[in-house]
Amino acid sequence: MKRHYNKLTDRNKPLRLKRYKDSKIQTNFQPEPSPEESIVLLENKETKGSSFSSSIQLDFEDDEVFLISDQESSYSIQTSSIKKDLNNILFLIFLYFLQGIPLGLTGSLPFILGSRNVSYADQGTFSFAFWPFALKLLWAPVVDSLFIKKIGRRKSWLVPMQYIIGILMILFSKYVHQLLEINQTTTRKDIYSLTTIFFIVTFFAATQDIAVDGWGLTMLSKENVSWSSTCNSVGQTAGWFVGNIVFLVVQSANFSNNYIRPFFSLPSQKFGIVTVEDFMKFFGFVFIITTTCVLLFKKEKENESSDSLEDTLTLKQTYILVFQIVSLSSVKKLTLLLLTSKIAFGIQSMVYLKLIEKGVPRESLGLLAIPLTPFEIVLPLLISRFTNGPKPLSIFLNAYPFRFF
Secondary structure (H helix, E strand, C coil), rough: CCCCCCEEECCCCCEEEEEEECCCCCCCCCCCCCCCCCCEEEECCCCCCCCCCCCCCCCCEEECCCCCCCCCCCCCCCCCHHHHHHHHHHHHHHHHHHHHHHHHHHHHHHHHHCCCCCCCHHHHHHHHHHHHHHHHHCHHHHHHCCCCCCCCCCCHHHHHHHHHHHHHHHHHHHHHHHHHCCCCCHHHHHHHHHHHHHHHHHHHHHHHHHHHHHHHHCCCHHHHHHHHHHHHHHHHHHHHHHHHHHHHHHHCCCHHHHHHHHCCCCCCCCCCCCCHHHEEEEEEEEHHHHHHHHHHHCCCCCCCCCHHHHHHHCCCHHHHHHHHHHHCCCHHHHHHCCCCCCCCHCHHHHHHHHHHHCCCCCHHHHHHCCCCCHHHHHHHHHHHHHHHCCCCCCHHHHHHHHCCC
């Protein structure tokens, strides 16, 4: 059985342990052996006589166990099983899927604006609509610190945020349809209006993301908590695909008139089979209905410890803690990596806009992404076993040079 594991090193050399039935653990810490499986330390020149002063977590992969000492934490032997968290994992994927819908819709607008001959300067103005996701750290402590205990720490924010997103999508659907599909031209004033609308929607989506990220850490068991990031990648990619690629295809009048309507023997129209108004209203109601189900039927697990750190910190103390974390050397290095890693690939987004400028239909660009999307959804699931452990960025660092060249 595949189980999450850490590595314990003695003088920087890994200790190997092998399991034998009817054997006992021969180390200083003497954890309780499993009735079905037990392990024995394989002593050699490097490890003979080694002693351990802390409790550690032991997990198996095939017949060998590799461990890392953790002097600050104490673990019991656990059997990592995804089955017990499968429903929660699927639930998290769905929440991230919902989050990806408005983000994908926001990301599709530059393609629509480009086909309406909107200048690059105005499209740059619209890019401010994505900023809330880059700045959500500023109000994340508020989401973590202030809540209604009766509802739950995460649901106190998740539920109202998703209700607001759904209501906004319904309320603004007709106005956005007027600006993008009825009016013959798009003025600078229209750009400002669209930017404001989608900035607000993205702000609430970013706040929902903070709540879902935090809920994932307490919803999943300790050995499966690393699946939270996989749920984020899979769910948000799927939602982005529907809100961006699928929407661009079905919203296109040319694609609908040439392929979809003839198949159903429908007459040609000046709009796509689905207008932006239809799309926003539909998913607005999806947000409202599913959020009501979450409010009524999904219970939030309370913290096992009544004196946990997040329960004792005030809002001010939470901001101080965030500042201290951001000030860590390792976090500064990671921040620099994230800020600079995609600079080399920024030209990709400009290529699509240039193709639209040259007359390539936006739905054709959307179709190009369809074969790649299944890989973007499945790949995080396949590599999740390699991103758990002491070196989660190893795959990213190894793959980066190949993408660059």
